[in-house]
Amino acid sequence: MGRSPCCEKAHTNKGAWTKEEDQRLINYIRAHGEGCWRSLPKAAGLSRCGKSCRLRWINYLRPDLKRGNFTEEEDELIIKLHSLLGNKWSVIAGRLPGRTDNEIKNYWNTHIKRKLISRGIDPQTHRPLNNTATNSHTTTTITTAVTTTTTTTKNINLDFTNVDQKQPSIMIATSSSYDETKCNSGTTEETKPLEIIIPKIPSQVMINLELSIGLPLHTDHISSPESTASYNFLTTVAPPTTAAVPAAEMVAKTVCLCWQIGYQGGGGQWCGKCKNTNGFYRYC
DNA sequence: AAGAGGTGCAACCGCGCGAGT
DNA sequence: TACTCGCGCGGTTGCACCTCT
Numbered sequence: 001m002g003r004s005p006c007c008e009k010a011h012t013n014k015g016a017w018t019k020e021e022d023q024r025l026i027n028y029i030r031a032h033g034e035g036c037w038r039s040l041p042k043a044a045g046l047s048r049c050g051k052s053c054r055l056r057w058i059n060y061l062r063p064d065l066k067r068g069n070f071t072e073e074e075d076e077l078i079i080k081l082h083s084l085l086g087n088k089w090s091v092i093a094g095r096l097p098g099r100t101d102n103e104i105k106n107y108w109n110t111h112i113k114r115k116l117i118s119r120g121i122d123p124q125t126h127r128p129l130n131n132t133a134t135n136s137h138t139t140t141t142i143t144t145a146v147t148t149t150t151t152t153t154k155n156i157n158l159d160f161t162n163v164d165q166k167q168p169s170i171m172i173a174t175s176s177s178y179d180e181t182k183c184n185s186g187t188t189e190e191t192k193p194l195e196i197i198i199p200k201i202p203s204q205v206m207i208n209l210e211l212s213i214g215l216p217l218h219t220d221h222i223s224s225p226e227s228t229a230s231y232n233f234l235t236t237v238a239p240p241t242t243a244a245v246p247a248a249e250m251v252a253k254t255v256c257l258c259w260q261i262g263y264q265g266g267g268g269q270w271c272g273k274c275k276n277t278n279g280f281y282r283y284c
Numbered sequence: 285a286a287g288a289g290g291t292g293c294a295a296c297c298g299c300g301c302g303a304g305t
Numbered sequence: 306t307a308c309t310c311g312c313g314c315g316g317t318t319g320c321a322c323c324t325c326t
Contacts, residue, residue, distance in 0.1 A: 016294075016320090038311060054312080055295065090314060101314075106293055 013047045017056055021046055025053055026061055059102045066098025070107055078104060078112060083126040 013021070028044035034057070037050035046053060070078075074096060081092045089101035089108075096104065113123040122129050 014296075036311085049296090051297090051312085052295075058313095059294070087315065102294080105315075110292055 012041075012049045012052070014052075017060075021048065022056070022061060025057060029057060029061075055102075059100045062100075064098060065100065070099075070111075074099070075112060075115070078108065079116065079126075082108065082112075082123075 024044050024046055028040065032043070037054040039050070040046075040053050041048045041050055044053070048056075077096065078092060081095060085091050087105075089105045093099050093101040093104050108123075116123045116126075117129070120129050121127070
């Protein structure tokens with residue numbers, strides 16, 4: 001069986017694009033818009049693969065691209081997003097207007113990786129380099145900064161010290177009040193640690209540490225200036241928005257960072273308002 | 285001045301997914 | 306339900322440019 005090739009390779013150019021090819025592509029997209037990349041090369045009079053045209057447009061020719069060096073703020077944003085999303089370059093790019101996934105990916109591989117290593121941080125795990133190899137009988141501390149719609153920040157510390165002998169506990173310290181029935185609780189000054197007791201388990205049992213990220217189902221959470229001001233990288237793990245989307249609208253995209261921590265095949269902990277859809281808890 | 289090695293980035297490749305039939 | 310098609314994504318490659326010796 002197999003897939004048919006995306007284009008007739010014998011009749012397509014490869015390698016660097018010429019100015020003439022660029023101009024043809026720009027002119028065609030200006031006249032007809034994006035889309036139907038497969039038929040575009042022929043229609044535009046280009047001897048290129050449709051995928052190649054799409055890549056050239058998205059990564060280089062698009063008028064809304066921001067060229068130039070990454071700022072320190074962008075650096076930190078990329079690091080934070082990567083720590084949460086991993087190599088989801090397109091999602092990360094969606095949070096950096098004017099930057100492309102390819103650009104961010106390249107920048108990560110050439111600059112940020114080195115930067116993190118120089119800080120003593122593993123670029124893949126975002127954990128201290130000298131802490132990457134751990135033993136199940138030693139204390140393992142995983143600290144994840146989880147920010148919800150508001151300024152709520154939770155630091156989750158998993159203490160599996162001597163799992164065989166006693167119940168490990170998970171401490172979630174949050175700078176906002178914690179409401180079991182709501183993911184997107186309002187921000188207050190109150191700090192209330194939440195302790196979850198995990199039943200005694202054998203040390204060889206696999207532990208499922210899955211962080212579930214849901215997309216927003218509704219956008220009526222945020223209306224106050226304070227919450228607008230608190231807009232940050234985690235509030236927009238929603239589908240990418242275009243550059244034309246007003247900032248206020250972007251802010252309105254909310255996300256529930258429901259989390260699940262449990263043994264494989266066993267129960268975990270969920271946000272009280274999450275819905276169980278096809279076996280996965282989503283959205284609240 | 286020139287060659288070697290390193291770096292950065294544009295472009296390619298293969299695969300997965302969703303829509304359509 | 307099975308298959309095709311087109312798009313988009315992430316990983317990888319190739320090459321131009323830069324720096325060092």
